[in-house]
Amino acid sequence: MTEQTGTQTPIELRSDNAAGVAPEILDAIARANTGSALAYGGDAVTEELHTVVQEVFEHPGARVFPVTSGTAANALAISAITPPWGAVLCHESAHILNAEGGATSLLGAGAVVKGLAGANSLIDPASLQAALDATRWGDPHHSQPSVLSFTQPSDRGAIYTPSELSELTAIAKTRDLRVHLDGARLANAVAALDCAPADVTWRAGVDVLSLGATKNGAISSEAIVAFDERIAAELVYRTKRAGHVMSKMRFQSAQLIAYLTDGLWLRLAANSNARMGELVGGLAALEPYGVRLTNRPDVNLAFVELPEAAADALESADVRYYRLGVERARFVTSWQTTADEITGVLGRLASALVSDRPSSTAQ
């Protein structure tokens, strides 16, 4: 353990949720504060947001519903495409299955969520096919698979390519499942793939999308984007009765416009991704000391095994990260993470590992 505890500047790698608000987005809020405006989305800013989303996603029929949490975006989007007796298929590590307190079953009137297998938290097409094959279609004893929900990037930070997505959605559509994408970090995936947003959404078969902005620089601003008029028609009611239509929606819409304008969302995400690249590169050099990456870090998440004493030391050295077990850690970079911070983390970790060595062998 180092003696610098408390004297170093803390470095935040717990979650991109812990980051602050991008200045462009804060400015947009302030700029929206002029004059009065109809509440509940009947304002000019929200109207403009529809146009921006249609342009960014190259889909003239897209409709957007600003909400304030990813759980709301996911559960409401899914509720509009599953009957209450449906089953929602997702990866067994998916946020909707493990980390939303049953929101999909609540807002989906009792619909259930089932996990599928696959490496890197990406759904394996064979696993999806097997789930469909095992279904007793039309037998009401059995929840009927009705939605495929995938997470892009996955909860372990891996990305589906557009063709991988299309393969999955094609399987799903053989049984008329609708497709939802949980895009809490969609910007990171689009930035990493350097593709059009449409390529990983509607062109790949996605019917409705949870578009995250909060983790990437906005204030509790997410959006549901529907690529189908019937889904949008339901969401008008579903968002309201779940308490997810903000009265001063223009301040939500203004954030999303700023986010999607001039590629800000992709620039912010590109920073997260680049910083993670530097971190991962540095970690590789520490393999001889017992540091091992356990995920495929396509975007801004790294899952790492490291010696317990080094993990303790890193914590003491004011590097903030999540410990998922005795020797397991998660590091997440954000739009705000700097190259200096990554250098700092790697330096503090190297110190910890080196200083840890002798004491380890002494035991």
Added chain:
Amino acid sequence: MTEQTGTQTPIELRSDNAAGVAPEILDAIARANTGSALAYGGDAVTEELHTVVQEVFEHPGARVFPVTSGTAANALAISAITPPWGAVLCHESAHILNAEGGATSLLGAGAVVKGLAGANSLIDPASLQAALDATRWGDPHHSQPSVLSFTQPSDRGAIYTPSELSELTAIAKTRDLRVHLDGARLANAVAALDCAPADVTWRAGVDVLSLGATKNGAISSEAIVAFDERIAAELVYRTKRAGHVMSKMRFQSAQLIAYLTDGLWLRLAANSNARMGELVGGLAALEPYGVRLTNRPDVNLAFVELPEAAADALESADVRYYRLGVERARFVTSWQTTADEITGVLGRLASALVSDRPSSTAQ
């Protein structure tokens, strides 16, 4: 109709929801944007908010849950105090019964809402007593009254005094009903009554409160305040699974702290109330021209009958307000309304009435 159409500055009286954000609150958001913070309320700002609420409401056990809409605050608060087979009693004009798309039944797992009568949209104690007397208690055919929800000020802008509230809650408690207050405009009531916030909440028998801030200068910021640990314990889960726990909650909490600090909420509300006082005073002078106030304007809402041609002319003169029928209008002042605007409205209305006169008599 006047020829000035489009050349005058519009005056906003449709809704206090249409107003902007108070500068103190916008500043608070910007100030909160320093460093990183744990998501989902695990931050220092949200912790401070609990203390602020406990002080303002003089209740050391109060717990606060920031949400982003009044519908969310109401339906979630009520869901924590009613069993699914319960009936929620409120005034027949209440927002929860008429304007939340069934949110209470959704989040209350099928609980139902029933309207009671009473002048000025205030619940008549006799009506409450009659509803309780008519109940077949313990008979599962009949939804069991479990919650009394009142709106302070009422949907017609009238206020309950603390003793009126206590009378109602005392009746409710004879049958073990829990008590919810919809305080979307609570600041206006507290300012008008010049009482302690506790006097119209827990001291008057309220168990859980929807505290509005959005209509009075915040950005889609409301809060549930629970005065009972068991209610708070449920809300931890209920807010999350309904998608109402914002990840960057500190920006919500910062708004609420600014709102409740140094009496800002009451100063903002006092402005709305004072401007309404001026408007009502001016309208009284127009009675001879067919203008008639139809509610008791205790706070910032006026419901008015006026000649159709005058209503048209007022609209053309860029005064924005809601027309509820051919000759019925609603005017709402906000924290942002100025004395000059009230003067302007009254002037434009007087012009309209006068210019309308001849043509009326000509018919």
Added chain:
Amino acid sequence: MTEQTGTQTPIELRSDNAAGVAPEILDAIARANTGSALAYGGDAVTEELHTVVQEVFEHPGARVFPVTSGTAANALAISAITPPWGAVLCHESAHILNAEGGATSLLGAGAVVKGLAGANSLIDPASLQAALDATRWGDPHHSQPSVLSFTQPSDRGAIYTPSELSELTAIAKTRDLRVHLDGARLANAVAALDCAPADVTWRAGVDVLSLGATKNGAISSEAIVAFDERIAAELVYRTKRAGHVMSKMRFQSAQLIAYLTDGLWLRLAANSNARMGELVGGLAALEPYGVRLTNRPDVNLAFVELPEAAADALESADVRYYRLGVERARFVTSWQTTADEITGVLGRLASALVSDRPSSTAQ
């Protein structure tokens, strides 16, 4: 009060629910108990039931779902024709609004039920029209009227004629409402009207029907009859996941077949109606003694005002009926009620009224 208390045979007029099982129906159960059969409706008896229902209702596309309570039939039928954000319009005295513990909101995922006015517990067309006119269509703040549910006969024992029904459903269909009929006592209405079952159901615009049999001689056997394939397709799932698909369904289906075969249901109902006719005739003769009929007794229910002492005496004379207030009573005849019993009731009531007279005047 008479001295015969306890020595007379009790006469049951509390409810047709209190009656026993018709011998033909009991026999049908026994006859169905041969061999084995696939569970959950995959049996030959249930298949035959579909044909019987199609014939009786003259609708080749009708599908039938046996359930075991009227609440189940109503709430499930309605859940298949309303979106969760819908409002179900019914008479303010309707069973679904007042006596099903919120079942429609539970199984309808938070849909709400609203009462309309009308004499004799029959919905007044003007009241329906007014409710539709007052709706802010497309505004998600407001539960959208989606279903018209009427009760035939009504909860006060009055009947809609086919043309009255058609008038109501025509109004409903101007706004695309679907139509549900609560036919807990449908046999009594059809018998009284001497019409075809189709005349008061699909030919009058009904989309889905709760067909009661329990009150009229079966064992907890009701059925949902859907006149639309899409409704039937939903009910396959909705019945199962609410626990309303009986595994040995053939015993339910056998009852319903017996009930609908050779007019048994109408003969049983005709007895109830005829006995009520006799009772009402006899009560008219007692008007001078303070007895007053307060409903229009089109079928087998009478609501009566009578002196308190007479009401007490009638109870003591082993006549079982419901007292709805100090001087208000409800009498219901059933398939099992005999002419002798009606004579007996009238006799005991006459005795009570006469013996009550002197003591009354002595006060």
Added chain:
Amino acid sequence: MTEQTGTQTPIELRSDNAAGVAPEILDAIARANTGSALAYGGDAVTEELHTVVQEVFEHPGARVFPVTSGTAANALAISAITPPWGAVLCHESAHILNAEGGATSLLGAGAVVKGLAGANSLIDPASLQAALDATRWGDPHHSQPSVLSFTQPSDRGAIYTPSELSELTAIAKTRDLRVHLDGARLANAVAALDCAPADVTWRAGVDVLSLGATKNGAISSEAIVAFDERIAAELVYRTKRAGHVMSKMRFQSAQLIAYLTDGLWLRLAANSNARMGELVGGLAALEPYGVRLTNRPDVNLAFVELPEAAADALESADVRYYRLGVERARFVTSWQTTADEITGVLGRLASALVSDRPSSTAQ
């Protein structure tokens, strides 16, 4: 394939659900058809049922709620012991997870169901402990385990001993989970264990029980038995609002009384078990021909692998059973299965296997 197709008497081994009604139970229905009785359980027969259940289960506080399906019994019982944000833990093969169309999530207001591992479809205590250890208690992102539900006998026909049950419930109670038992075939387990009903229910830590009777000789009659007054108090409302309170409940109660009186339920179950014992014994002799038992047949279910041609031939020989795959079959005996039928099945199977042999080897 044999030439007798169609000429032999069919033998029913698909499901105990396919069996008929025991004569004692049919008689009880007929005997209950005397006089009139209050509806909805307010009758003397239902009152007697409470006493019978209290005696049979040796628990003076037990309350019983007759329902008409196992799905209703399970989902309603569980809904009374889980909060909406709870997770119900059961074996991954459990009926509530796989074969009730999401009923627990519907009636449990969005509660979720999670599967645990274990041989013979019996929950492994280590699997339960691991699930509890992995839970982030108090974190609302995560559905909180609130109920342990086990199936006795299991869906693969194996039995927990009383001490095995106690071990599981003791683990559950360390985290304050409530315990539900799905006893769709409880009689078979009690008969096989030759224990007191209390030994596998409340004495082993069960709070609420689904007591099956339908599979064992009744007409769609199941019951929820609550061993806790608070659970019973909720079920009064929960059963009604889900449409599961039959108006002529006495006919349900009469069946259950007959079932539980003088050990009828155990005699009927003992027959199923004994016939399965004979079947299993006979199958063992056919192992050389490729027949292999794949479950532990503690009660009346056998899961068997057998050559495809033999499976086809058995079907053609009018033995009714479920084919779960190409060479996998399920056989279920019932209260009605006779020793002759078992001899017949074994004979037909032996014929099929022998006649199949040459053709197999010829290939």
